Every structure is written in C-alpha cells, then in structure tokens.
Amino acid sequence: MLKSILLIHTGGTISMQIHSDSGAVVPTENNPLTFEGDKLKQYANVIEIEAFNLPSPHITPKEMFLLKQIVDKYIQEQNIDGVVITHGTDTLEETAYFLDLTVDTTIPIVLTGAMRSSNEIGSDGLYNLVSAIKVACSDDAKNKGVLVVLNDEIHTAENVTKTHASNVSTFQSPQYGPIGFISKSIVHFHHSPNHRTVFPIQNITKRVALFKVYAGMEPDLLESSIELGYDGIVLEGLGQGNVPPSLVSIIEDIIKKDIPIVLVSRCFNGIAQDVYGYVGGGKVLKKQGVLFAQGLNGQKARLALLIALNHPNPKNAIDQIFSI
Numbered sequence: 001m002l003k004s005i006l007l008i009h010t011g012g013t014i015s016m017q018i019h020s021d022s023g024a025v026v027p028t029e030n031n032p033l034t035f036e037g038d039k040l041k042q043y044a045n046v047i048e049i050e051a052f053n054l055p056s057p058h059i060t061p062k063e064m065f066l067l068k069q070i071v072d073k074y075i076q077e078q079n080i081d082g083v084v085i086t087h088g089t090d091t092l093e094e095t096a097y098f099l100d101l102t103v104d105t106t107i108p109i110v111l112t113g114a115m116r117s118s119n120e121i122g123s124d125g126l127y128n129l130v131s132a133i134k135v136a137c138s139d140d141a142k143n144k145g146v147l148v149v150l151n152d153e154i155h156t157a158e159n160v161t162k163t164h165a166s167n168v169s170t171f172q173s174p175q176y177g178p179i180g181f182i183s184k185s186i187v188h189f190h191h192s193p194n195h196r197t198v199f200p201i202q203n204i205t206k207r208v209a210l211f212k213v214y215a216g217m218e219p220d221l222l223e224s225s226i227e228l229g230y231d232g233i234v235l236e237g238l239g240q241g242n243v244p245p246s247l248v249s250i251i252e253d254i255i256k257k258d259i260p261i262v263l264v265s266r267c268f269n270g271i272a273q274d275v276y277g278y279v280g281g282g283k284v285l286k287k288q289g290v291l292f293a294q295g296l297n298g299q300k301a302r303l304a305l306l307i308a309l310n311h312p313n314p315k316n317a318i319d320q321i322f323s324i
C-alpha cells in the first residue's frame with residue numbers, strides 16, 4: 001500500500017524558473033512543483049501544501065518555527081507516514097537542524113532542494129523531490145532525525161552543510177559523510193545517527209549573534225552586540241578553538257553578565273576543544289565558562305543556542321546541548 005506523505009513547499013530554486021529575457025532565476029506566481037502531482041502519485045499518496053514561497057535567504061527562525069508548527073499539527077491530526085519539505089539550499093541546513101532539534105516524532109522528515117531551477121537544462125529539482133519522497137516512504141528512515149536528501153545522498157540535518165556555491169553535489173557532511181544513498185531501485189542506509197534530544201519550545205523571542213573570529217580581531221563588535229541586547233553569542237574560533245588575546249577580556253565580561261558564549265571551530269573539519277593553555281587558548285576559555293559545541297558549524301551552533309535560550313529551562317537545555 002502507498003504511504004501518505006505530507007509535502008510542504010517553502011520556495012527556493014527548486015520552485016523557481018529562469019527568466020527567458022533577463023536570465024535571472026526568480027520565483028514565479030505559481031510554484032512549478034505544484035504541477036508535478038501526476039509524476040509523484042506512483043510513489044506515495046501526497047498531501048501537498050505551500051507554507052510560503054520564499055527564497056531561502058529570506059527565511060528566519062520565525063518561518064522555521066511556523067514550519068515546526070505545521071509539521072506538528074499534521075502529525076497529530078492526520079495519519080501521515082512521512083514529511084517532505086522543499087526548500088532553498090542557501091539556508092536549508094539551518095531549517096533542517098531547527099526541525100531536528102524541535103520536532104518530536106519518529107516518522108521521517110526529509111528536506112530537499114535544487115541547484116538548478118525548474119526550467120533549466122539539467123534541472124535537479126523534480127529528481128531530488130522524487131528521491132526525498134522515496135526516502136520518506138522508507139521504513140529504514142524512521143527514527144533517524146531530520147534528513148537532507150539531494151543528489152542521490154542522504155545526510156543528517158546535524159552534519160550536512162552546503163559546500164559549493166553552484167555544483168549539484170553541494171551538500172556534504174564533512175568528516176562523517178552521508179548516512180545512506182538512493183539508487184534507481186533502493187533506498188539504502190549504511191549508518192545510523194546517534195541518539196538525539198528534542199527541545200520543545202513555544203516561541204522564538206531571544207537573539208543570538210554569530211561572529212567569525214579572525215587574526216587581529218578587535219573586541220568592539222562583541223562589545224556592541226551586548227549593547228544591542230543579544231542574548232547569546234557564537235564564535236567561530238580559530239583552529240581547535242582559540243581566539244586572539246584581544247578578545248579575552250570582553251569574553252570574560254560577557255560571561256559575567258550571564259550571556260552564554262559558544263565556541264565552534266571555523267575549520268571545515270574537526271571539533272573545537274579545550275586544548276591550548278596560552279592566552280586566548282581553548283583551555284583558558286573553557287575555565288572562563290565558554291561553552292563548546294560538539295562539531296556543529298557556526299550557523300547550527302547559533303540555532304542550537306537560540307533554541308536552548310527559548311526553552312522553558314534554558315540552563316538545562318544548554319547543559320544538554322553543549323555538554324563537552
């Protein structure tokens with residue numbers, strides 16, 4: 001029997017077309033994906049809705065939270081077996097991780113997108129959408145958290161990131177790799193993600209700033225983020241998790257104000273850790289109370305801190321998420 005899949009469109013290149021005169025890739029009045037129903041019905045009973053039609057640089061945590069609410073509502077009220085979300089690729093990993101941290105379900109939730117719009121030669125949108133539906137229908141995709149499917153690969157929301165500005169194989173999971181693949185006839189998982197924790201939140205009111213640390217960085221940007229009222233800060237630090245000496249005293253001041261600072265590495269691979277004992281080194285930062293994220297990239301650590309701060313018990317949530 002065919003499974004019931006909730007298909008939610010949110011916009012992005014997968015829902016766009018290239019304009020014949022200007023050559024610009026733009027959203028269209030009617031989402032081209034909504035005309036593909038006939039091609040999808042051989043794979044699943046698809047319940048299709050358009051949550052919004054936004055290029056993904058326009059997506060904010062508010063839209064992510066709205067999506068969470070839509071998914072929660074359908075899971076509670078309808079007998080669905082899986083969810084597929086089409087999304088622009090620029091912030092796809094962020095929405096995927098937001099849902100991974102906030103939606104409490106064992107049914108598959110799969111995000112997909114495209115690098116080429118719907119009327120371009122070699123368009124990958126419909127192909128990726130069919131792959132995502134196949135994965136959402138797979139029993140093996142249950143209880144694996146939110147997944148990202150593009151270019152025949154299955155990635156976890158936690159590890160996947162966009163690595164190339166234009167190539168169709170842009171989505172990769174640095175140091176971990178995909179957890180499965182899709183071929184003509186099968187959906188195959190060769191790894192399983194570790195246990196995940198879900199954090200129920202009721203709204204998003206806090207603000208978290210993200211800074212990439214660089215050689216010679218001065219403390220003024222961090223100072224102003226506190227004056228501007230940010231509730232938390234994520235630093236993409238150097239190497240294994242270090243910052244220039246110029247930032248040490250502002251970091252101390254911020255932590256004294258009870259504003260959490262999370263440190264990740266700005267390196268593409270590896271994990272920020274408390275290794276170095278020199279001024280600005282991770283060992284010293286950890287003693288000062290800086291939190292370390294377990295291999296998350298900056299944009300995901302920012303979402304994790306945002307969700308923790310919006311949790312009814314932020315201290316507890318922070319302890320659980322940033323526990324190394």
Ligand SMILES: NC(=O)C[C@H](N)C(=O)O
Binds near residue numbers: 054055088091114115
């Ligand atoms: N390939 C894409 O979807 C990129 C587009 N700028 C978006 O994220 O909406």
